[in-house]
Structures are given as C-alpha cells and as structure tokens.
Amino acid sequence: MADKIRLGIIGANILRGWAPRSHLPAVVASSEFELTAVCTTRQESAEECRQKFGARLAFDDYQKMLAHPDIDAVVVSLRVPSHYEPTVAALNAGKHVYTEWPLGRTTAEAKEMADLAQAMGVRNMVGLQARANPGILYTKDLVDSGYVGEVMSCNMSRIEGGVLERTSDRTWTKDMDMGANTLTISCGHSIDALRFVVGDFTHVSSVVSTQAKEWVESDTKLMVDVTSPDNILVSGRLANGGVCSVHVANNPWAGSGFHIEIYGREGTLLVSSERAPNTHTVRLQGVREGNTLADLEVPEKYTFVLEGMPQGEPYNVGQMYYQFGQGISSGESCQPDFNTAVELHRFIDNIREASELGREVAVNGGK
Structure with missing residues (x-):
C-alpha cells in the first residue's frame, strides 16, 4: 500500500449532496488518506x-x-436507496468501505452488507459521525468513569425547523420506504449518540407520526403527499436501569437544537448544540453533588484531526477518517462499523413496531 491510503469517493457531485459539504474537504485535510479518485x-x-x-x-x-x-x-456518499449496490460491489472488489448512514434502505440490506464485509475481511465503517464528535466521546467517558454515578434518568431532544417546504430535488424523501426521513436520519443519528453515551435500551414505547402530510416544492409550487414521519417520541428503560425519554422532530419553524440531559445519583451532565451532534460541535456542562452547572472543557486527547481540518460538517467526518485509516493500517476493526449500523437499524425497527402496535416492545428481542 502507498504511504497514504488511496481513496475513491462515489457520489462526488460538487453541486449537491453530503460529499461536497463534508467528505471532500475532510479527506483533503486528512493526513491518512489521498483523494485518488472521484465518481x-x-x-x-x-x-x-x-x-x-x-x-x-x-x-x-x-x-x-x-x-x-x-x-x-x-x-x-449517495442517497440512501443507492447505498446497497456500490457498497456490495466495493466489498466484492476487496476494498475497504465507508458508507454513509443509513447503511441500507432496510435492515435486511444493512445485514447483507455487514455479513459480506465480514466475509471479505475488509475494514468497514458507517457514517455515524456523532461517535467521533470530541464532546460526545468525552461525555461517554465521563459517564463510564462514574461522573454522574448511577444513571437514574435521561432525556434527549433534537427539534429542527423547515418541514413544510423544500426544493423538488429533495422531495424524494417524502416516501417513508426510501429509508431517508426524520426517523432514520435525524432520530437515527441523535439517538445513536444517546445510546453511545448511556448504553442500550431494553424496552421502548413510541409514537412515530407524520404531522405535516403535505410539502410544497418551492421551485415548482406543487404540493406533494408525504408518508415520512416528522415527529418521533420514545420512552423506555435502559439496560443500566435508568429511564429515558426522546423527542426528535422536524417542525415548521425555528427549533431548539439538540440536547442530552443525564441525571445520576452523584451528578448531572448536559450536552447541547444549536445543530446536530453528528455535524457540529457540542457544549458540555456538568456538576457533581451540586446544583449549578459549569462548562466542561473537552480534553485535547479526543481530537484526532490536524489543525487544518475545517470546522462544521467536515470536522467529525475528518475524525471518522482518522479512525478508518487507523483500522486499515493496523488491520483491526474500526468503529462504528457495519455491525453497529445493523444494531441501530434494528433499534429503529423496534421504535416503529412499538408505535404501530401501540404498546411497549422489547428491544431486539431482549427481555
């Protein structure tokens, strides 16, 4: 292998999509990769x-x-329905693969890709970038080291605006079966950050709702019918015994951003951002055995990228590239991988199932 890992990006249109906003500037600033090819x-x-x-x-x-x-x-880095075929082709070609989240349009697609990646013995990574956010990494370590003590309860919310109108090239997400909607993307990224920090759920109850059943195409002025959900409410119990509530929504106007509140027997942690934990920095506040929150500075050891990595959307992707590169160079697994994606796909299926049944369900068949 060359001094730098030679990378090709599928979905590199500079005018639209996630790649020109994140992957392309991130890999250019990466010390592990060379941008060898674009497609x-x-x-x-x-x-x-x-x-x-x-x-x-x-x-x-x-x-x-x-x-x-x-x-x-x-x-x-393509639209979700187009992830499967190029990912499978890349795996069959023996390439290491980083595919954006959601990994597949369905859990079955994701499981097939994860199984193939394991069979081929290549490094694989899924774009759950909140797990590379320095502030989220530090929060996880604080919880794991006992900063709040026993986790008694927690709450996560991510409320955004702008649900009623979008351009015609973005209204393909109106169909829930396409796999790209508030449940899978906004909720998927945010609830993954929560689970990464406080651990898995064992049981969930939920409401998955489409409150805005029509969108306006701002360029064509057409009204389109919508089946994709825009409000997700989840309540449940964690494996560590704590209780948790979640509200993720895309509402008509200004939202309140992203928040995680963690309340323990010995302290409290608050994580917040005007945007999303997968795309932007977070503010971390905490207190132990007291009632006044103070800002907590994130130690430098949680920053993997060089100073030249652009802030904003490329930053956490750059953090992911470091981990991807380390996995390729060492031959060890890199996280989050396709198996992590399958677990999250299954959890989202549990949330959908609980809403459809109108009752609590066990997570991934757990007890």
Whole structure:
C-alpha cells in the first residue's frame, strides 16, 4: 500500500449532496488518506470535482473506479436507496468501505452488507459521525468513569425547523420506504449518540407520526403527499436501569437544537448544540453533588484531526477518517462499523413496531 491510503469517493457531485459539504474537504485535510479518485454519474461533473479538490482520477462509472489498481478504499456518499449496490460491489472488489448512514434502505440490506464485509475481511465503517464528535466521546467517558454515578434518568431532544417546504430535488424523501426521513436520519443519528453515551435500551414505547402530510416544492409550487414521519417520541428503560425519554422532530419553524440531559445519583451532565451532534460541535456542562452547572472543557486527547481540518460538517467526518485509516493500517476493526449500523437499524425497527402496535416492545428481542 502507498504511504497514504488511496481513496475513491462515489457520489462526488460538487453541486449537491453530503460529499461536497463534508467528505471532500475532510479527506483533503486528512493526513491518512489521498483523494485518488472521484465518481459521479457524468464525466463532466466528475472532472469538475477532480479539478476542484485535486483528485488524480475522475470516473462516471463506479465499477471502473473499483477496478482501478490504485484504489485501496471507497466512500459511498449517495442517497440512501443507492447505498446497497456500490457498497456490495466495493466489498466484492476487496476494498475497504465507508458508507454513509443509513447503511441500507432496510435492515435486511444493512445485514447483507455487514455479513459480506465480514466475509471479505475488509475494514468497514458507517457514517455515524456523532461517535467521533470530541464532546460526545468525552461525555461517554465521563459517564463510564462514574461522573454522574448511577444513571437514574435521561432525556434527549433534537427539534429542527423547515418541514413544510423544500426544493423538488429533495422531495424524494417524502416516501417513508426510501429509508431517508426524520426517523432514520435525524432520530437515527441523535439517538445513536444517546445510546453511545448511556448504553442500550431494553424496552421502548413510541409514537412515530407524520404531522405535516403535505410539502410544497418551492421551485415548482406543487404540493406533494408525504408518508415520512416528522415527529418521533420514545420512552423506555435502559439496560443500566435508568429511564429515558426522546423527542426528535422536524417542525415548521425555528427549533431548539439538540440536547442530552443525564441525571445520576452523584451528578448531572448536559450536552447541547444549536445543530446536530453528528455535524457540529457540542457544549458540555456538568456538576457533581451540586446544583449549578459549569462548562466542561473537552480534553485535547479526543481530537484526532490536524489543525487544518475545517470546522462544521467536515470536522467529525475528518475524525471518522482518522479512525478508518487507523483500522486499515493496523488491520483491526474500526468503529462504528457495519455491525453497529445493523444494531441501530434494528433499534429503529423496534421504535416503529412499538408505535404501530401501540404498546411497549422489547428491544431486539431482549427481555
């Protein structure tokens, strides 16, 4: 393998999507990876990306990119329904793979990809970037080391605005079966951060609701019917005995951002952000055996990237690239991997099932 890991990105259109906002600037600033190739569905747009971000190669067919001998690892950053085929192709080509979250459109797709990755013996990572956020990493260690003592209760909320209107190139998410909606993405990322910090649920009750049943396409002025949920409420019990409540929503106007509140027998922790834990920094406050919260500074050891890594959306992706690179170089597993994704897919299935049945359900068949 070359001095740097040679990376190809599938879904590298510079005009839209997640890659130009996060992956492309992150890999350019990475010390572990070389941006070797970019791939879109048109050679013209691939060439535009190659020139803007300094890649060596540009492709309009991911199969041709996967066949190139200079590619060690691949990123799949596409719409959720398009994750499966290029991820499977990359795994079958023996490449290390980083695929964005949600891993698959369904849990079955995610499980098939996870099983294939294990069979091929390659490193694999899923884009649950909150697990690489320095503030979330520090919060997890504080809880694990007993800062709050026994976790008695916790609450997580992520409330955003802007549900009623979007451009026509984004209304494909109106269909719940596409796998990209408030339940899988906003709730998926946020509740994953919560579970990463305080541990798994054993039982959940939930309401999964579509409050805005129509959207306006801002460019065409058409009204489109919506089946994707925009409000998710979850209550349940944690494996450690604590109780927990969750509200994740995309409402018409200004939201309150992201919050995790953790209340223990010996202290309290509060994590907050105006945006999301997977895409932006968080503020951490805490107190032990007292009633006045104070800001807690995140130690430098939780920062893996170089100073040149752009802040905002590329930052946690850059943190993920460091972990991905370490896994590839060492041959050890890197987290979060495809098996982590399958666990989260199954938990989201439990949330949906509890809402449909109108009763509490055991998580992943647990007791």
